[in-house]
Amino acid sequence: MPRILVVRGHQATPWDLHQWEALPPRFDVAWLRTAANGWDTSSITLRAVDVGSRRDRLPGGLPGDVGALLVGDRYTTGAEEAYTHADVVHAEELSYWFSADAARRKARHGYKLVQTVWETLPHGRTYRRPGTARFRDEVLAATDLFLASTERARIALLLEGVPEARIELCPPGIDVQRFAAAAEQAAGQAPPAEHVLVSPGRLVWEKGHHDALRALALLHRGIVTRPDGTVVSPRLRIVGSGPEEGRLRAAAQELGVAQAVSFGAVPYPEMPAVFASASCLLLGSQSSATGARHPFGTPRAFWEEQFGFVFVEAMAAGLDIVATTNGAIPEVLDGHGTLVAAGDHVGMARALAAGPLSRAPGTRVPAPPELLRRYAIDTHAERLAQAYDRVLGAG
16 A cells, blocks of 8 residues: 655645545555644544654744744654655645755655645746755755646746656645535525625735725725615625734724624634635735845745635635636636736725625525536545556656
């Protein structure tokens, strides 16, 4: 039975790990778990291998992140044995420390190395710090197969110099039925009394929650109205946590919509119910290419929306979507929902007023079945199994 080891450093998320639970039982899957992991993975049934890391010994938050950057993060205990028994190690991205760690250990242990790539911008060496540029070189040299989450990521890999033969397009998958079932259950109950907009994601600038607040204020003040001229005053639920929360709360207060906004992270198993109770998914993603500087004076790697699991989850729940054209969003939605330019909170408000807010609260807008099949977890599991069979059959 092929043994698969999933490596995600401190970035293992339930929505990512959930995909390996659907793999055929002919694969034995485990993942490396650190004490510093940033997400609640208690809902995951995969076998976890507890390992130590340098980051575990540092303070939480930004001080610890900077400290890990200074000393260089690495696995300290437990990982070596896990690597020894692996037939395939599956990491992600070109310039993470844990991906480079897997690349370095490969020659010693003889496993095949697979990398999922979300990154949609080809940074090369020029737009990376010296340390991460070195990681990139190690990963490019050692990886047997790159799984690009989007066509945009595939093109970025080509520009990074990866041969086309070492890349496969492999969009991620979700449990479509779980999100659809929650929506069906909600449809059998009394309809909601008011419109609720959901803006999910880390509370960081590039997720554009501030533009969701601005659009909300335009609607509440009647500056933007429905096509018939009536004012609509929805509620906004910002789902997530992060460093921008204080400023977002202050902005909501300043815009006069604080009473219509709620904040808070939600455990992943509860997200189907969140989408089922809403009228629209609202996400104002924008690039972080703002000239911001890294703490050590090196340009920060630019970012744009790379996929967005929440889009697929919302589509599975029959939720209407208003989002920006940032990054891979148009590719993922493939014609579903309404798109506006990044930063266009006026266009966002108008799209809401003319679309989801012009219908009854909670109205479902089904996504094309073929689009849902593309992102279904069993479809992804088939692609993943084929990828593992390919590298294991390569001798």
